[in-house]
Amino acid sequence: MTAIELRGVTKRYETGGHTVEALKGVDLAVDAGEFLSIIGPSGSGKSTMLNLLGLLDAPTEGEVWLDGIDATRFSDSEATTARREHIGFIFQDFYLIPTLTALENVTVPTVFSPGGPARDRAAALLENVGLADRLHHAPNELSGGQKQRVAIARSLINEPNVVLADEPTGNLDREIGERILETLREITGQGVTVIAVTHDEQVNEYADRVFALLDGVEQ
Numbered sequence: 001m002t003a004i005e006l007r008g009v010t011k012r013y014e015t016g017g018h019t020v021e022a023l024k025g026v027d028l029a030v031d032a033g034e035f036l037s038i039i040g041p042s043g044s045g046k047s048t049m050l051n052l053l054g055l056l057d058a059p060t061e062g063e064v065w066l067d068g069i070d071a072t073r074f075s076d077s078e079a080t081t082a083r084r085e086h087i088g089f090i091f092q093d094f095y096l097i098p099t100l101t102a103l104e105n106v107t108v109p110t111v112f113s114p115g116g117p118a119r120d121r122a123a124a125l126l127e128n129v130g131l132a133d134r135l136h137h138a139p140n141e142l143s144g145g146q147k148q149r150v151a152i153a154r155s156l157i158n159e160p161n162v163v164l165a166d167e168p169t170g171n172l173d174r175e176i177g178e179r180i181l182e183t184l185r186e187i188t189g190q191g192v193t194v195i196a197v198t199h200d201e202q203v204n205e206y207a208d209r210v211f212a213l214l215d216g217v218e219q
């Protein structure tokens with residue numbers, strides 16, 4: 001079953017009177033529970049692709065389909081709801097809130113939900129990524145790999161169908177990178193689709209499929 005799809009997607013950025021065509025007619029369909037890695041040199045359009053898949057930005061041409069629905073027809077508020085309900089993000093810089101503990105950071109996406117902050121679920125997710133003994137630590141008391149695992153736990157708090165990761169192993173040593181990739185691999189076992197942008201060859205050992213981009217085109 002297809003979880004998320006790009007159909008003939010072109011993305012142009014207009015800046016200072018000239019146009020950059022970051023993606024040029026990209027097609028991609030990713031199944032539920034599939035682990036896809038997107039690779040390509042700097043500037044090839046990887047982050048642009050991830051932003052479109054995550055409904056953070058809209059294509060100039062073409063369509064983004066999420067769970068069988070054309071998301072390019074969504075209003076801004078529908079896109080926000082779809083993002084919150086279906087998509088988890090792991091950003092390269094983690095974006096953890098420095099004044100909150102690990103546990104509180106993981107609950108952030110749930111603070112406005114009807115049941116209030118999902119603290120028990122956050123604790124369980126942190127335990128799953130091996131941080132049971134770090135629940136009450138602030139980000140500056142955690143290592144880079146631990147922060148990355150907090151970001152993974154946070155991406156899963158709303159039970160997304162799709163997790164999007166930009167350089168999930170960036171700046172981490174090989175062993176910690178492997179643990180992160182194993183964690184992402186485990187998530188796919190629960191039917192979650194994982195799409196990871198990377199420069200890292202290591203990811204390709206864990207991915208079901210590799211999508212290679214060059215100058216906005218699939219290679």
Ligand SMILES: Nc1ncnc2c1ncn2[C@@H]1O[C@H](COP(=O)(O)OP(=O)(O)OP(=O)(O)O)[C@@H](O)[C@H]1O
Nearest residue numbers: 013014015020022041042043044045046047048049
């Ligand atoms: N907001 C923007 N405005 C104008 N041009 C942009 C914008 N975002 C990206 N671009 C351009 O689009 C192209 C693709 O950028 P993108 O960030 O998708 O590349 P990338 O593959 O993620 O690169 P990297 O590996 O360096 O992160 C680049 O030429 C970039 O300069």
Ligand SMILES: [Mg+2]
Nearest residue numbers: 046047048166
């Ligand atoms: Mg990028």
